Amino acid sequence: MKSALLRFAAIAVAALTVGGVAARAQDNMNDPYRDPALAALKGKSIAYLPISIGFDLAQAWGGVIKTQADHYGMTFKARDPNWSTDAMAQAMTSLIAEHPDVIVTQNPDLQSLARLLKQANAAGIRVIQMNMQGAVQTDAFVGPDFISMGEQEAEMMAKACGKDTQTSHKIAIVQGVLTGGVSYYQVKGLLEGLKAHPEIKVVSSQAADWDASKARAVTETVLQQNPDLCGIADMWDGQGVGTGAAIKQAGKQGQVYFLTSGGGAQSMCDRLADGTFSAVIDYNAPGMGRDAFTAISALLQSKQPAGSIKFQLYSPTRVMTKADVKAGTCWDPQAYAALLR
Amino acid sequence: MAVSLSKRSFTQERIVFLITIALFAVFAVELRNFLAPANLLALVRSVAVLGMLGMAMLVVVLGRGIDLAIVANMAISVGWALQLIAGGMPVWLALCVGLAFALGMSLIGGILIAYAEIPSLFATLAMATFIYGFGRAHLITGTDVVYLPHDMGAVVELGQGVVAGIPMPIVVAAGTAFAAYLFLKYTKPGRFIFAMGDNFNAARIGGIGVRPMLVFQYVLSGGATFLAGLITATSVGAMNTRIVNSNMIYDVILVVVLGGVGLSGGRGGVRNVIVGTLLIGVLMNGMTIMDVQYTVQNVIKSLILLFAIVSDSIVNPRDEQTGQQGDI
Numbered sequence: 001m002k003s004a005l006l007r008f009a010a011i012a013v014a015a016l017t018v019g020g021v022a023a024r025a026q027d028n029m030n031d032p033y034r035d036p037a038l039a040a041l042k043g044k045s046i047a048y049l050p051i052s053i054g055f056d057l058a059q060a061w062g063g064v065i066k067t068q069a070d071h072y073g074m075t076f077k078a079r080d081p082n083w084s085t086d087a088m089a090q091a092m093t094s095l096i097a098e099h100p101d102v103i104v105t106q107n108p109d110l111q112s113l114a115r116l117l118k119q120a121n122a123a124g125i126r127v128i129q130m131n132m133q134g135a136v137q138t139d140a141f142v143g144p145d146f147i148s149m150g151e152q153e154a155e156m157m158a159k160a161c162g163k164d165t166q167t168s169h170k171i172a173i174v175q176g177v178l179t180g181g182v183s184y185y186q187v188k189g190l191l192e193g194l195k196a197h198p199e200i201k202v203v204s205s206q207a208a209d210w211d212a213s214k215a216r217a218v219t220e221t222v223l224q225q226n227p228d229l230c231g232i233a234d235m236w237d238g239q240g241v242g243t244g245a246a247i248k249q250a251g252k253q254g255q256v257y258f259l260t261s262g263g264g265a266q267s268m269c270d271r272l273a274d275g276t277f278s279a280v281i282d283y284n285a286p287g288m289g290r291d292a293f294t295a296i297s298a299l300l301q302s303k304q305p306a307g308s309i310k311f312q313l314y315s316p317t318r319v320m321t322k323a324d325v326k327a328g329t330c331w332d333p334q335a336y337a338a339l340l341r
Numbered sequence: 342m343a344v345s346l347s348k349r350s351f352t353q354e355r356i357v358f359l360i361t362i363a364l365f366a367v368f369a370v371e372l373r374n375f376l377a378p379a380n381l382l383a384l385v386r387s388v389a390v391l392g393m394l395g396m397a398m399l400v401v402v403l404g405r406g407i408d409l410a411i412v413a414n415m416a417i418s419v420g421w422a423l424q425l426i427a428g429g430m431p432v433w434l435a436l437c438v439g440l441a442f443a444l445g446m447s448l449i450g451g452i453l454i455a456y457a458e459i460p461s462l463f464a465t466l467a468m469a470t471f472i473y474g475f476g477r478a479h480l481i482t483g484t485d486v487v488y489l490p491h492d493m494g495a496v497v498e499l500g501q502g503v504v505a506g507i508p509m510p511i512v513v514a515a516g517t518a519f520a521a522y523l524f525l526k527y528t529k530p531g532r533f534i535f536a537m538g539d540n541f542n543a544a545r546i547g548g549i550g551v552r553p554m555l556v557f558q559y560v561l562s563g564g565a566t567f568l569a570g571l572i573t574a575t576s577v578g579a580m581n582t583r584i585v586n587s588n589m590i591y592d593v594i595l596v597v598v599l600g601g602v603g604l605s606g607g608r609g610g611v612r613n614v615i616v617g618t619l620l621i622g623v624l625m626n627g628m629t630i631m632d633v634q635y636t637v638q639n640v641i642k643s644l645i646l647l648f649a650i651v652s653d654s655i656v657n658p659r660d661e662q663t664g665q666q667g668d669i
Binding site: 056059082083084164199204205206207208209210211213218224238242244245248265268270274276292338341 | 374379383384488491501508547560576578582587625630632636
């Protein structure tokens with residue numbers, strides 16, 4: 001009994017010694033680049049100011065950035081101007097005075113924040129613009145290349161309704177807010193792309209103000225006027241719910257090719273699965289959040305002053321149809337929203 | 342005699358009705374398929390919800406009040422109900438909770454107006470902000486667009502069903518209008534509302550319980566609002582709480598005022614709201630067919646409103662009596 005105890009003690013001491021040596025060896029083996037990188041991030045502050053924290057894209061971006069910021073010991077705070085450009089400009093002004101290390105923002109339009117973003121850069125704050133490039137270029141832009149997305153939509157439309165098909169070649173466009181970049185550039189790319197397909201006729205191009213009710217009313221009338229309509233391109237899936245409802249209520253689900261785009265929230269997969277959307281271009285909003293954090297990390301590690309390196313990070317996109325929808329393909333905005341509350 | 346006859350035949354309601362007929366005739370001649378039955382149904386359907394909200398507003402405006410919380414109440418109560426259903430609550434229970442919320446909020450607004458004697462303009466404006474803020478902070482905590490859950494059951498028929506070839510939203514809106522007509526014309530509380538709007542103090546001296554009646558008006562409006570919201574959500578497939586920030590509330594006031602309902606109370610009825618709603622419907626439908634952008638549509642819409650108001654003030658100039666009433 002006694003000898004067994006002794007043997008156990010000996011083994012334990014030996015194990016501790018070996019462990020200790022191993023630990024020290026690991027210490028010596030440490031990645032020499034890790035500490036400076038972590039030190040560049042630790043204690044830095046990120047301020048997040050999208051046009052609203054109430055919609056799925058902004059929730060995903062913010063949720064991912066906040067998770068990463070917490071992980072690296074950075075502070076993160078979010079402001080919610082709730083779709084008010086005025087409130088947003090005020091919040092931006094006060095953020096510049098508070099002087100965080102990084103501001104992540106989302107332009108409501110091309111011009112509104114331009115002067116303030118320039119000021120922020122001049123004050124030494126790094127600025128990342130999400131989703132839509134404003135009139136002023138800052139440290140980084142993260143978002144889809146909407147013009148090329150529009151061109152891609154034109155090709156998809158041509159495939160469904162072009163000259164090789166036995167259709168009317170008639171399509172309709174449901175825009176978002178006329179002056180908003182997301183809609184404007186997509187439509188621009190789409191119309192540009194359609195020039196290569198002169199047989200396709202755009203019978204209607206109306207703005208629905210990102211509102212599903214307006215999209216439903218517009219689409220109902222358009223379908224009524226053009227019962228042989230071949231396809232509809234909508235500029236955002238949240239609004240496309242209404243467009244899709246009008247197609248369904250006209251009894252044309254499956255006959256009208258309905259293409260839209262969005263950040264890949266669960267609602268998008270649901271509408272693909274139930275046949276509301278024929279196809280979508282998914283720009284993966286959590287992926288954009290990751291890109292944004294990568295940009296933050298790179299900017300903070302580079303010793304360059306704010307505004308000296310400027311780059312555009314275009315988000316990868318993916319075309320999805322019903323066949324691509326599986327459990328876990330899309331993400332749950334509620335989970336990201338909970339992170340930001 | 343001749344003067345009074347001409348006055349009676351050119352009320353604002355008549356003017357707006359004539360404009361509607363004129364536009365309708367122009368569109369019918371100029372636009373292909375405008376007269377197709379399906380298009381006419383689409384036309385009415387697109388303004389059915391607006392008309393129902395107009396009815397809710399009418400009941401309040403007739404009593405010389407105004408309810409600016411209608412849109413916020415609609416968006417949050419229905420959005421919350423949808424979210425509860427998605428969270429697993431039985432449909433009927435969630436709808437009851439949503440309705441109770443809508444009624445409760447309009448009850449609070451009514452009490453503020455009737456008992457705390459806060460002018461309705463301010464009380465309901467504050468309530469609108471409160472409902473939206475409270476709803477977004479504590480009830481609809483996720484995305485501001487609440488999607489329709491898949492297992493809604495028969496309720497979906499409210500927005501997507503068809504009765505004898507007529508879409509359900511039109512049927513429900515017509516039912517609401519008819520109920521409002523019966524209520525205002527043939528019930529005691531309905532007549533009381535007119536009396537209060539016409540002369541509040543006289544109504545009070547006459548023995549009408551004006552405070553409970555005021556509260557009742559707002560609660561009625563809250564109930565109609567919830568029904569309108571339910572139709573919106575089930576026909577569109579989502580409740581977009583962002584409409585609270587839109588100018589929808591002005592559209593509601595527009596259809597009420599456009600039809601000739603006086604904001605000073607006591608003047609007007611269901612027919613006026615229907616006329617105003619139809620004008621907006623004809624305009625929107627025609628312009629959508631012509632592919633006019635909605636920003637331009639808004640300009641045209643407001644020009645027509647101005648035209649209607651100006652022609653009313655020319656045909657029916659304000660005299661000493663009407664001038665004293667004031668506007669809200």
